Amino acid sequence: MSVIHDMARAARAALPALAGASTAQKIHAITVAAARIRVRSADIIAANVQDMAAARASGLSPALLDRLALDAGRVQAMAQGLDVVAALPDPVGTVIKHWQQPNGLDFTRVRVPLGVIGIIYESRPGVTADAAALCLMAGNACLLRGGSEAALSNAALLACIADGLAAAGLPAAAVQQVPPGDRTLVDDMLNAHGLIDIIIPRGGKGLIAHVQQQARVPVLAHLDGINHVYVDASANAVMAAGIVRNAKMRRTAVCGAMETLLIDAHAAPDLARAAVAALVEAGCALVGDAAAMRIDSRIAPAGDAAFDTEYLDAIASVAVVDGVSGAIAHITRHGSAHTDAIVAENTAAAEAFLAGVDSAIVLWNASTQFADGGEFGFGAEIGIATGRLHARGPVALEELTIYKTLVRGNGQVRS
Template structure:
C-alpha cells in the first residue's frame, strides 16, 4: 500500500479509538460546528464544485449526471441542515439491544457499539461526502471517503472544511479522511485494507457495487441500484395513479428511488394509459412500452428486454400491461433490483398481497417511490440504501452503522464443572 494511503488509514484508526467512547454531547456539538462551517464556506465549496461541473461537461457527461454532481449555495445549505438533523437524532451508541438476568445471577446486556473505521466508495454526488461523514461521526465511527474522480475538487473542499471545523472540538479531526488519489489504485487500496478498515459501503452504479463486492477483502455492506416499479392495480384510483406515477418518475429522475418501470393491470389499462401517457409526455418522459401500451399512445418507443432491466436515471421509463397482480410481482422479481416497488390500489386485499409477495427493501402503498430515503424516513442523512438481507436493509441510518458487544456483570461468578459458584 502507498505511504499516502497508509497515513490516512492509520489516522482514521487512531481517531476511531478516540471517538468511540465519546458521549453524545461532544459529537452533537461537533456536528453543529461542521454544519455552520459548511454554510460559512459555501462560496468556496461552490467554486471548487464548478471545476468538477466544467470538467464533466467537457467530457460529455449527461445532464442527469451533472445534476447529481452540481452544488450551489442552496444545496450546500440543505447539506448543512441534514448535518444538523443528524445531530438532533438519538445517539445509538450504548443502547441496550437486549438484556436479562440469567438464572445463575449474571446480568447480561447486548450494547450498540461503533463499527470502527468505515470506508465509503461512491460516485458522483458530493453531498454523500458530508452525509456519510455526519452519520459516521454521530455513530462513533471514523470514515475513509473515496468519491469519484469527477467530484474530486468538490470532495477535497468539503473534507477540508469539515476537518478544519473539527479541530476546535472534542471529536478528532482525523475521524474524517479523504482517500488520496484519483485512480483505481486508490480504490483497490481501500478494498484491500483489511485490518485497517472494518467495513466497506459502496454507493453507486451496478458496476461499482459488483466490483467492490467481488474484489474486496474488507467486509462489505452491499447497497443497490434503483430499478423501481409502480404497479397500477385493477382497483386503482386513476387520478391518484397518474399523480403518483408522474411524481415517481419525473420529480427528480436522476436518483435511485425514481421509478424506472410502470406496470398496469389490463382491466384498468384503457382508462389509465391515455391519461398517463399524456401526462408523461407533457413532462418530457419517453415511454418504452410493450404493444399493449403502444396501442394507447403514438409516442411510445418499443420496449426491449434491456429496458426492463435498466436504471435509466433520466426522463425514460419502461412500461407493460399485465394480466394480474401476480404477473406484476413476477415481472418485478425478474427485472427489479429489490430497491422500492409501489402499488396504487383501493383494495386493501391487493395491497396486503403485494406487500407480502414483493421481496424488496421498501414497498409503497398509494405513495411515490421517491419517499425511500433516510431523510424522509426520519433518519437524517442516509449512508445508502441497502438491498441485501444481512445486517442492514433499506435506507441505512445510525443504527445500521453499529455493531454490538455483550457485557455481563457478576459478583465473583465462577464457572465450574458442577455449575456456577460465586466466589467470596
C-alpha cells in the same frame, strides 16, 4: 498500499477517542461543520462550478452531472441535513435487548460503532457531508474516496468538517479524504482487510460491481435501482398520475427513480391512459410490451433488455400485468430489490403487494422517490442497502453501528 495503510492506521488510532466521545462533543462537531458550510456556501458553489466545467469538458453523463451539481439550495440542504443528524438520538450505547437466564447470568445487548468505514462514491458531493456526520455521530472513523470529478467540491466541504472536529476536540483522522484520481487507491481500500471494517460504495453500476467483485472487506451496497410503480385496477386515476410522474420525473438520475411502470390488465382504460400520459406529457420517452403499446400509441416497442435496465434518464418501460400477483412476479423476475410501489385503493391488494414484494423499501400510495434517508427521518444516509446482512434500506445512524453483548455474572461456571 502504504497511503491507504497509513490512513487506515490513523483512523484506527482515532477510534478510542470517537467511541469515548460524549454526545455533546459529537453534536458540537457536527453543528460547527454545518455552520461552516452555511458561511462558506459561496466558496463551496464556486469550487463546484469549476468541477462542473471540467466534468462537462470530459463528457460526464447527464445523470452524473445532475448528481455533481450544487446550488445554494442544495448546499443549504446539506447543512440542514447535518443539523438533523446532530439532533438525532446518539445510537452508541443504546440498549437493544436485556434479559436474564435461569442460572443468574444477566445479558445486555448494546450498540457499538462499526469501526473504520471506507466510503467510495462518484459525483455526489453531498455524500461527503452526510457520510462524515453519520459516521461521526455513530462513533466511526471514515475514509472518504470521492470521484476526481468532485475533487474541489469535496475538499471545500471537508474543510468545514475538519473545523467541526477541531472545535470539538476530536481527532482529525476521524474523517480523511483519500486522494482522488489514483484508481489504485480504490483497490487498496478494497484489500485493506483488518484495517478497514466495511466498505460502502455509492455510484454507478460499474463502480458497485467492481467493489463487490474485488473486495476482501465486507461490502454494504446496492447494484441497481430497477424500481417499479404498479398501478392497480382500484387506483385513483389522479393519484396514480401524480405518483407515477413524480416517481420518474422529479429527478431521473437518483437511485429511487421509477424505471418501470406496471399497469393492471384489469384497470379501466381511463386509468391506464392517465398513468401513461402523466409520463409522456412530462417529457418521458416510453417503451413497452404489446399490451402497453395498445394503451397509447406513443409507447415504442421494448427491446429484450428493457425491463432489466436502470435508465437514470427520462425514459421508462411499461408492462401490463395480471393483477397484484402478476406485478409481484414481474418484480421478482426483473427487479433489483431496491424500491417498489403500489397505487391502490383496495387495502387487500395493497397489503398483498407489501407482503409479497421482497425489496428493501416497499410503498403504498407514495412515490419511489421517498427512498431516501432524509425522508425516513434519518437526517441523512450513505446509501441504500439491498442485501440481506446487517442492514437493508437507507444506511443511516443505526445501520452504522453493530452490537455487542455484555454478560454479568456472580461466579457462574458451565457444567
